[in-house]
Amino acid sequence: MDARDALEATGVAVRAAGDGDEVAGARPRWVALPESAEEIAAVMRVCAAHDLAAVATGGGTKLHWGAPPSRCDVLVDLCCMNRVPEHTAGDLVVRAQAGVTVEALARTLAEGGQELALDVPVPGTTVGGLLATGIAGPRRFRHGTARDLLIGVTVVLADGTIAKSGGKVVKNVAGYDLGKLFTGSYGTLGIIADATFRLHPLPAARAWVTATVERPVTETVEPYVYEGKTLDTTSTDVAASLRAVIPAVTESPLEPSAVEVDWPDVESPCTVAVLVEGAAAAERAKALCALMGGGLSDAQVAEEPPPWWGRLPEPPVPDGPPGTGGAGGGEILLEVRNIPYRLAGSFVGPFMAAREAGVRAAVRGSLASHVFHVALPPDTEPGRVAAFTGELRAHMEADGEGRVVVLAAPPEAARRLDRWGRVGALPLMRRVKERFDPDRRLSPGRFLGGI
Amino acid sequence: MSELERLTARLAAVLPPDAVVTDPVRLRTYECDGLTHHRATPGVVVLPEAAEQVAAVVRLCGEHDVPFVARGSGTGLSGGALPRTDGVLIVTSRMRRILEIDIPNRRAVVEPGVTNLAITEAVRDRGYYYAPDPSSQQVCSIGGNVAENSGGAHCLKYGFTVNHVLAAEIVTPDGDIVELSAMDPGYDLLGAFIGSEGTLGIATKITVRLSRAPEAVTTLLAAFTGIEAGGRAVSAIIAAGVVPAAIEMMDALAIEAAEAAVHCRYPAGAGAVLVMELDGPHAEVEHQFAAVERICRDSGAFEIRVAASAEERAAIWRGRKSAFAAVGRISPAYIVQDGVVPRTALPRVLAGIDRLQEEYGIRVANVFHAGDGNLHPLVLFDDAVPGEAERAEAVSGRILDLCVEHGGSITGEHGVGVDKARYMPRMFTEDDLDTMQLVRCAFDPRGLANPGKVFPTPRLCGEVPGVRRGAHPLVEAGLAEQF
Numbered sequence: 013m014d015a016r017d018a019l020e021a022t023g024v025a026v027r028a029a030g031d032g033d034e035v036a037g038a039r040p041r042w043v044a045l046p047e048s049a050e051e052i053a054a055v056m057r058v059c060a061a062h063d064l065a066a067v068a069t070g071g072g073t074k075l076h077w078g079a080p081p082s083r084c085d086v087l088v089d090l091c092c093m094n095r096v097p098e099h100t101a102g103d104l105v106v107r108a109q110a111g112v113t114v115e116a117l118a119r120t121l122a123e124g125g126q127e128l129a130l131d132v133p134v135p136g137t138t139v140g141g142l143l144a145t146g147i148a149g150p151r152r153f154r155h156g157t158a159r160d161l162l163i164g165v166t167v168v169l170a171d172g173t174i175a176k177s178g179g180k181v182v183k184n185v186a187g188y189d190l191g192k193l194f195t196g197s198y199g200t201l202g203i204i205a206d207a208t209f210r211l212h213p214l215p216a217a218r219a220w221v222t223a224t225v226e227r228p229v230t231e232t233v234e235p236y237v238y239e240g241k242t243l244d245t246t247s248t249d250v251a252a253s254l255r256a257v258i259p260a261v262t263e264s265p266l267e268p269s270a271v272e273v274d275w276p277d278v279e280s281p282c283t284v285a286v287l288v289e290g291a292a293a294a295e296r297a298k299a300l301c302a303l304m305g306g307g308l309s310d311a312q313v314a315e316e317p318p319p320w321w322g323r324l325p326e327p328p329v330p331d332g333p334p335g336t337g338g339a340g341g342g343e344i345l346l347e348v349r350n351i352p353y354r355l356a357g358s359f360v361g362p363f364m365a366a367r368e369a370g371v372r373a374a375v376r377g378s379l380a381s382h383v384f385h386v387a388l389p390p391d392t393e394p395g396r397v398a399a400f401t402g403e404l405r406a407h408m409e410a411d412g413e414g415r416v417v418v419l420a421a422p423p424e425a426a427r428r429l430d431r432w433g434r435v436g437a438l439p440l441m442r443r444v445k446e447r448f449d450p451d452r453r454l455s456p457g458r459f460l461g462g463i
Numbered sequence: 464m465s466e467l468e469r470l471t472a473r474l475a476a477v478l479p480p481d482a483v484v485t486d487p488v489r490l491r492t493y494e495c496d497g498l499t500h501h502r503a504t505p506g507v508v509v510l511p512e513a514a515e516q517v518a519a520v521v522r523l524c525g526e527h528d529v530p531f532v533a534r535g536s537g538t539g540l541s542g543g544a545l546p547r548t549d550g551v552l553i554v555t556s557r558m559r560r561i562l563e564i565d566i567p568n569r570r571a572v573v574e575p576g577v578t579n580l581a582i583t584e585a586v587r588d589r590g591y592y593y594a595p596d597p598s599s600q601q602v603c604s605i606g607g608n609v610a611e612n613s614g615g616a617h618c619l620k621y622g623f624t625v626n627h628v629l630a631a632e633i634v635t636p637d638g639d640i641v642e643l644s645a646m647d648p649g650y651d652l653l654g655a656f657i658g659s660e661g662t663l664g665i666a667t668k669i670t671v672r673l674s675r676a677p678e679a680v681t682t683l684l685a686a687f688t689g690i691e692a693g694g695r696a697v698s699a700i701i702a703a704g705v706v707p708a709a710i711e712m713m714d715a716l717a718i719e720a721a722e723a724a725v726h727c728r729y730p731a732g733a734g735a736v737l738v739m740e741l742d743g744p745h746a747e748v749e750h751q752f753a754a755v756e757r758i759c760r761d762s763g764a765f766e767i768r769v770a771a772s773a774e775e776r777a778a779i780w781r782g783r784k785s786a787f788a789a790v791g792r793i794s795p796a797y798i799v800q801d802g803v804v805p806r807t808a809l810p811r812v813l814a815g816i817d818r819l820q821e822e823y824g825i826r827v828a829n830v831f832h833a834g835d836g837n838l839h840p841l842v843l844f845d846d847a848v849p850g851e852a853e854r855a856e857a858v859s860g861r862i863l864d865l866c867v868e869h870g871g872s873i874t875g876e877h878g879v880g881v882d883k884a885r886y887m888p889r890m891f892t893e894d895d896l897d898t899m900q901l902v903r904c905a906f907d908p909r910g911l912a913n914p915g916k917v918f919p920t921p922r923l924c925g926e927v928p929g930v931r932r933g934a935h936p937l938v939e940a941g942l943a944e945q946f
Contacts, residue, residue, distance in 0.1 A: 102698055102807040103836075125704065146651075159654055160626050167898075175898035179890070181803040183623075183835045183875035185612050185658050186883075186890055187917065188899040192625070192654025201650075213704030216750075259567070265678030266744050292746030349646055351568045417648045432649070436642045440635065440906065441650045447901040460649050 015062040019044060019086070022054035033087050035067045036080035036458070037423050040087040047092045049166055049174050049205035056203070057172035059086055059453055066170075067455045068203040070111055070138030074145055076343065077420045078198050079431060082457035088203055090140055096120050097206070098180070105163070105180050107208040110140030121211060129155040129212040131270075131322040133385075140204045146196030149322045150270030150287060153262070153380035155212065158195050164208035165191040167201075170449040174205070182210045193444070199455040200463050201448040215289035219297035220317050223308035225253045225282040250275070250282050251360045254379065257307035259352070261286060262380045264303065266296045271380035274320045277328040277372060278363045284308060284379065285318050325376035327387040342390030343420040344397055346404070350382045350414040361414075362386045365403035371396045390422070397421055398428035409434050432460035467506045467549055470527040474509060474551075477519035482557070484508035493552055496537040496544040497599075501881055505532070505546030512557045514632060514640050514667035521665070522638030524551055530911045533665045535576060535604030539611060540799060541880025543660045543916055553665060555606050561585055562668070569673045570629055575606025575666050579613075582671060591673040594621040597876070598784055609666045612658030614876040616709040616783075617740070619834035621674070623876075625657040632668035636907035640667070655902055660878050661913035663906040677742035680708075681752050682776040685737045685764040686730035690714050690829070693735035694809050696762035697833045700739075701806065703758060705751050710834035711738040711783050717790070717828040717841065718782070724789030727782030730766040737764075737833065738783045786830040787841065794826070794843035796852070798859045801877040802866035806836040815865045816840060823854045827862075837875035838866070864889065879917045887919055897922060 019026045025045040033043055046052045059066050065083035069075055070090050093111035101124035108117050114132045117139065121127050131149025132142055143165075148157035155161065164178030167190060177190035194201055254273070262271055269289045275282040284304070288297045297313045305311035324345060348362065359375065362384070366373040371392050377384030386404075388397060401418055408414030418431040435441075438461045445452075445463045457463075474483045484490060485507055494502045506529075511517045524531045530550035537544055546552040559576035566589050571582055579600040582593040596615035597603055603613070609631060614623045621627075630644040631653060641664075643653040656663050687693040693712050700707065713721065715734045721727050729736050737759070741751045752769075759767055770776035782789075790797050804812045813829065820827050828841040840862050844855035863873045863886055873879070873886045887896060896918060904924035906912070 100805060100807055102702065103805040104701065105805065156622070156626055159651055160622065169898065173894050173898060175895045176891070177895065177899065179870070179872050181805055181836055181871050181875070183614060183618065183803050183832070183837045184872040185614075185623075185876060185878055186872050186874050187879070187887065187896070188655060188902050189612075189625070189658055190655075190899065190902070192651045193902065195651055195654070196648075197650055213701075213706065216704060263675055265675065267675075267677075267747075290743070290747050291750030292744070295746050296744055351570075413646070415646050415648065434647070435649050436644055436647045437652055438649065440641060440652055443905040444650055444652070444902065447905045 015058065015064055015085070016042065018058045018062060019055065022051065022058060024051045024055055025092075029087060035069075035075050035084050035087065036078060038080040038084040040067065040084045042085065043087045043089050045089050045092050049168055052088060052168040052203050052205055053172040053174050055086065055088060056168055056170060060171050060451070063451070063453070065453050065456055066203075067458070068140065068144070068199045070141035071113060071136040073134045073136045074141055074147075077145065078458045079426065080423070080457070081455055090138065093205065099124060101126060103180070104211040104213070105182070105208060106211055107164070107180060107206055108139045109206045110138060110204045112139050113137065114139065114142060122214065125214050126211040127214050128161065128209050130158060130161060133322055133324045139207050143195050143204050143207060144197065144199050148383075150272045150378060152383065153271065153378060154269040159192050161209050162191040162195060162207055163210050165194060166205040167194055167203065168205055169202045170451065170453045178208065180208050198459045200445060200459045202454065215293070216291050217289070217293035219288050219293045220314045220321070221286045221288070221297050221301045221304060221311060222314060222318055223284050223304045223311040225250045225284065226309050253307055254284070254359065257304055258284075258379045260303055261300060262352075264300065266300050268300060268380070271378065272321065273359065273375070273377065273379050274318070274325070275375045276325065277374060278366065283318060285321060287317070320376060323376075324385050325374040325387040327389045328372040328374050329389065342422050344388040344390060344392060344422070344425065345420040346386040346401065347417045347419055348377070348384045348386060348404070348408060348414065350408060352382055359384060361404055361407045365400050365407060368403045369396050369400035371400050373400070392425070394422070394425035394428055397425035401429045405433055435460055466527040467529050470523050470529050470551070471507045473523055474507065474520065477523065478509055478516055479512055482510045482512070482516070484510070493534065493537070493546055493554065496534070496539040496542060498540050498542040498545075498880065498882055501542040501545050503546050503548050505552035506548055506550050508552045508554055510554050510557045514634060517553060517665055517667050518634045518638045518640050520551060520553055521634050521636065524911055525636070525638055525909070528909070528911070530914050532913050533606070533610065533661045535607030535610070536578065536602050538599040538603040539607060539878060539880065540801065541874065541878040541882040543611060543878050543880035543913070544607075545881045545916075547914070555604060555665075558667065566591065566673070570670055571673055572668060572670045573605055574668060575609070576604050579603050579605060579608055586673055587676070590676050592676050593671055594627050594674045595624050598787075605669050605671070606666050609657050609669055610659070610661045611876070611878045616711060616832060619710065619832065620706050620708045625654055627672045627674075628653065628657055628669060629672055630670040631656065631666045633664040633666050635664045636909070636912040660880060660917050662903055662917055664912060677744075679745045679748040680740060680742045680776070681748050682738070682740050682770040682779050683752070683755070684729065684768045684779045685739070685759040686733035686766040687735045687737070687762070687764055688732070689734040690813060691810060692763040693737050694813070694833070696737060696759050696764065698806065699758045699762060700755055701834070703754050705741075705754055707739050707751070707755070707834060708742045709738070709740040710832070712736070712829070712831050712833040713738075713783060713786060714829040716793070716826060717786050717830045720789040720793045720828060721782035721786050723792040725781050725785045727778065727785070729782055738779055783830070786828075787839070790828050790841045790843060794845070796844050796846045798842040798844075798855055800838070800840045800842060800859050800862050801874050802838050802840070802863050802871060803875040804836045804838065804866050804869045804871035806834070808869035808871070809833070809836060812838070812865050812869055816862060819858050819861050823858050825851070825855050825858045827858065832875070835875070836871065838862070860886070881916055884915070884917055884919045887917070900924075
């Protein structure tokens with residue numbers, strides 16, 4: 013029996029792959045559409061028997077992230093696994109299949125007055141995709157990321173073994189926590205079939221405080237030296253303004269749930285938005301507004317978030333209105349992490365690197381958790397993308413604290429740069445991969461160090 | 464000469480003077496942790512003062528194929544630090560420096576022997592604290608907390624050790640010193656390491672997140688005539704969207720014991736009490752307090768006390784915190800159990816425990832973290848009465864069965880250790896356990912790090928289960944060895 017027949021014989025729906033099924037430019041031969049963990053296992057057993065490499069996908073929103081797979085025969089599309097088998101509101105716990113979108117899950121949970129307290133910045137992301145990439149949004153400051161809210165997981169390994177860890181209770185230390193290991197593993201250890209999360213009650217109220225860091229217009233003549241580098245005063249003044257105000261906000265006993273910043277272009281104003289949730293949200297927002305008014309302009313309380321809230325930055329569009337850049341295959345997206353004290357510097361870093369590399373950059377992210385996303389225009393010349401990444405990394409990783417990861421870049425640019433940057437413990441990671449997927453059949457080469 | 468003796472002879476060369484214990488009397492002081500009915504005198508004890516020394520000892524263990532066990536303060540309740548008579552016990556009690564307090568970056572870097580409470584004490588003046596608060600926090604070590612993924616009464620709102628550790632320097636079972644950091648891209652090895660009970664290596668330096676002390680804290684005690692009413696109140700509080708920092712429940716027998724031990728003066732006639740703590744911004748706590756008070760009254764609370772001072776807060780907590788030790792006043796011996804059930808299953812599980820008490824003629828005092836369904840039944844028995852210890856052990860095991868039947872866990876915070884390894888197959892399939900074992904084999908292919916804990920008779924790392932048969936290609940190619 014050939015591989016296609018063997019896939020068909022599992023009873024799982026299989027079709028030939030098309031243009032839309034490419035994984036970072038690599039086209040699989042077939043797409044399998046399993047409807048249960050057992051069906052995923054059946055597909056994986058066929059892959060094992062016929063030496064096929066498989067890549068899992070959910071909403072397909074981030075398939076162009078990461079390196080292309082070195083082999084890609086079967087795309088395991090989990091879109092049919094879109095049920096929420098268990099939501100016991102009284103337990104504040106939900107179990108969802110991997111193909112459920114976070115939006116659909118949110119609707120189900122809202123009926124019970126609850127939520128999964130994550131803000132997923134890419135619309136259409138599924139539970140499986142959320143876990144595989146470990147992406148998070150503004151409220152990571154308050155609730156952590158997917159790994160902090162995941163309490164149980166069912167996975168299918170490369171040989172078709174179905175295994176679970178954790179469970180459906182929040183407090184549980186029985187056995188190793190495979191959920192942590194699989195979160196952010198880019199599908200290289202196994203395929204996530206379902207996940208159980210701890211939930212939070214929907215907050216009684218939410219309020220946002222927004223404020224602007226004005227571009228100084230009068231002091232742009234003298235160059236400004238910041239951390240040994242010459243800058244224009246625009247960026248340094250933004251840094252100084254943020255440094256003066258933000259620590260007081262994040263450390264405030266008023267307990268904001270998120271502190272975000274949006275800076276769509278170095279020429280544009282920079283906006284800060286703070287979320288307050290729970291009882292007395294409006295009252296607390298008002299107090300934070302006063303605090304922010306001390307160093308920022310136009311501080312005001314709003315009942316709705318700014319339009320950019322919880323989304324990845326749109327790349328600047330040269331000679332066009334900002335905010336119209338699109339995602340897709342040309343997306344150039346980086347993630348920057350740093351420690352709180354380096355907040356202002358790490359936030360300004362992308363603009364320094366952009367100036368040095370001759371590109372334009374948009375930055376958005378968390379001033380509280382010190383994780384920022386940087387978008388460059390999709391048509392940025394590959395050499396400049398690499399130069400930008402190198403400059404940014406030199407700035408961020410200089411003291412060993414910061415990290416820069418290239419989440420998405422077109423192939424021509426990606427070839428010229430190191431996507432992952434500084435990685436500790438790579439030998440141990442390779443050993444984990446070797447144990448879970450000894451024949452390298454799951455998303456081979458997609459992850460760091462060629463894993 | 465045994466391998467252990469050969470190894471012991473080489474230890475002095477890699478450790479400072481007085482860091483190797485071979486005297487039988489001193490060795491016996493390490494024969495158990497907080498779970499005292501499992502005892503084993505360690506082959507040799509070492510007291511390293513630095514990561515390099517830990518690494519050197521672990522490398523020697525590898526060379527001589529001798530198992531090693533790490534121990535912090537020895538307060539664990541599952542025998543996770545139970546020594547091996549044929550192995551080395553690596554005690555971190557001399558590694559107790561706080562290396563860095565970094566308030567602007569909200570973190571502290573500590574050695575593994577530092578006590579949990581010492582971190583909070585070091586930063587309290589600055590308005591910060593270290594959130595996980597296991598009840599042994601005055602003595603338990605951070606290294607032990609990392610090994611066990613310790614929680615505490617306040618983990619309902621604030622999470623566990625794994626949610627508060629930013630990085631760890633570890634000595635791998637190969638004897639390498641490796642940094643695992645939440646900042647790094649790649650697999651979340653830090654998350655996998657925390658809670659692995661010393662089976663993946665030994666943490667030698669830990670970076671913890673510091674939390675901002677809340678603006679307001681309100682502690683209250685509500686007394687009910689029975690445990691059902693208390694349980695209803697807990698459910699209603701959660702349903703109302705309130706996430707208290709802690710909700711603890713004690714039943715009549717536990718209250719009686721606490722009263723005898725520490726005179727906590729909980730309301731007379733209480734069949735159950737709830738100890739609750741609300742914290743956060745003033746305005747939020749006020750709102751929540753009003754809701755909680757109303758719900759408790761509606762659920763039948765006949766008395767509600769609110770702590771008006773730090774002393775009153777401590778008084779309310781005294782009864783709860785003393786509960787484990789206090790049952791010693793009303794029973795010659797007892798087993799502390801640690802199981803978890805989904806909160807909605809609490810009434811059924813408690814009814815099940817009642818039936819077990821009748822069936823076996825054994826009393827059980829119930830103390831639990833009601834907010835997250837974490838039960839600590841205290842199974843009381845008289846070891847002087849023939850057969851009673853066995854009956855108590857049976858009740859204790861049946862309680863775990865109840866937890867698993869209702870979708871819960873065999874341990875919420877005490878760990879599996881040596882005590883519950885045999886219960887793991889009740890919760891996990893062979894495939895589940897084999898898959899966890901893959902992690903173990905990646906870190907510790909020779910199984911020298913704390914063997915015999917967590918997993919019941921695990922496969923050797925060479926024994927590949929499931930579909931795969933025959934030699935691994937890398938082995939055939941001479942690129943790897945199987946053990």
